[in-house]
Amino acid sequence: MTVLNPVKMKHLERDQSSIIIEEKGYYAINLRAYASTSWQEENNESLMLRLYVNNVHHQDIVLFYGRRDFTYKRLLGMMEPGTYEIEYVCESPRNREAVAQIESCTIEKLDLSDREALAVQYAPKLYGRAVYSQFDNLYTDTPLEMIYFFDQWEKGSVIEYHMVFSHEDEGTPAVLLMSKWGRLLDIEYMARVYLNEHNEMDHVEYQGAEHQVKSYKIDDNQIILQTATCNGNFTDEITSSYHFSFIPSYEWKIENEARETVMERFPYINHVMKWEAERQLKNAPLPYNRIQNVSQYIFLQSSVWGIEHGIPSIDFLCRLNGENEWYSSSLHNKKIGVFSAAYTGPYNHFGTAICLPEGKSMEDIVEIKIALINEKLHTINVKNLKIYAYDGNDDLQKYMEESFDEELNNIESAKTIWRKER
Known part of the structure; x- marks a missing residue:
């Protein structure tokens, strides 16, 4: 059910249409739009569309995806059959010259x-x-x-x-x-x-x-x-x-x-x-808050079993072709006071990440191992590994998925779980 035809909107401009709901149920609004803003640009990050239903402020939609065409799907809630007035007001307090382009707006009954x-x-x-x-x-x-x-x-x-x-x-x-x-x-x-x-x-x-x-x-x-x-x-x-x-x-x-x-x-x-x-982070004053290039990270997902949640336990390490140095997910068991850089969350399944040197990528990794880094633990089990990394188009891609169930004990230093075939 189409609500709005394509329309451009600037700060405080309005657009209004009527819709007809024929069947009671939960409905969503699908707003396909883009804007002259960019989440990367200071003071031009986004703008916001204020949605009114029957002249009542219903919700707000932040157009954070900038110049890329994107469908923002939001909940309208339970709606009874009838005719409704839908109105948008464009709010752009950071850059009042910014423009929102609404390509289409549809109402969907959720199945x-x-x-x-x-x-x-x-x-x-x-x-x-x-x-x-x-x-x-x-x-x-x-x-x-x-x-x-x-x-x-x-x-x-x-x-x-x-x-x-x-x-x-x-x-x-x-x-x-x-x-x-x-x-x-x-x-x-x-x-x-x-x-x-x-x-x-x-x-x-x-x-x-x-x-x-x-x-x-x-x-x-x-x-x-x-x-x-x-x-x-x-x-x-x-x-x-x-x-x-x-x-x-x-x-x-x-x-x-x-x-x-x-x-x-x-x-x-x-x-x-x-x-x-x-x-925000390239020029952050504090070293631990400064990240120069997110694309230099690889993102790992795994799971750890047989431990009490909330304590540091394991480290993932990788070695690059032609190097002896190991790059660590826990920053080599870094501790700042009682704060550990290793995963200490409340779930068995977790994510972590490793920063590779500038110019290096997944293709340069030749070995991955896991290490038990908590001396108070006798044994733990680590299961499975997925690795993701940004590609040349800034999309996060899955590069590796390994199935295993490895027991680590505090006598062993580490176990290799993957080695690149020569």
Whole structure:
């Protein structure tokens, strides 16, 4: 169902159309658009379209993909049959000469399984961050995707939502984000919705500042949170004026894959991640926050078993053709006080990354090994490995997938898990 014909919009310009909904259900809006902005350009990063439905502010859509044609898919929610007035207002506070080109806008009735319908029904509405400015997410740490997984408790199901942000301005420095998580993206636990046997909300928890789990006061069936901190934590005290309605876009298979799977499933987020790094991190004053070239990293996904979560355990190392030096995912077990550069997260499956020297790539790697770096651990099991890297078109490609189940013990220094055939 087409809503808008192609239209150009500048700051504060408006465009209005009518749509007809014929069948009750959950609907999404698909906005195909591009803009004269660029996420790589200071003060020209993006602009925002404010969406009104029947003259009520419904949500905002940040056009972060710049001059590239892109479809922004957002949740309209449950809609009854009828005629609706749809209006856009273009907001461009960073560059008032910027132009948005809307190529098309369609309304889609979502075809959902029972699980997907529950995830959509209870998906939190997210208000944008307003710490540095009124509209932080128009130029930094913008939210990109919402993912989720299902869990169980004694009364029924639990839905846990995670938000994918383009980066985090504060918190773990960029170089250590790469070593600990294998990304510059900030993927944050957002909320846990506890449902009873009738799939009604019993109670809700969310991640507050300082990573503290907070209780959410349920007023109705709509969970409303705001990005409150510069490292992607949330609050239920709403102070900002712009908000987003994301569709839970992927059910994370937590028992089988890392959260970083989103980097493969949604390729565009790797572009936005790289563009933000190129704009913010090349000249960062602190060495551990300075990244010259994201393309020099390889991104690894693996899993570790038989340990207590939250402690450093393993290192991935690679050697290049003609060299004796080993390049390390944990920066050779780097520690800053009690902070470890190795993965210490709460999941078996995880991501990490290794920075190769300038001009080197996956083609130069001749050997990969794993090492147990925690002297207090007797044995651990490491299973499987995937490696991704940026190609010449700045797309993240999978270059290697190895299946193995290796036991490491603290007597061995390391085990080779891959060697290039001569």
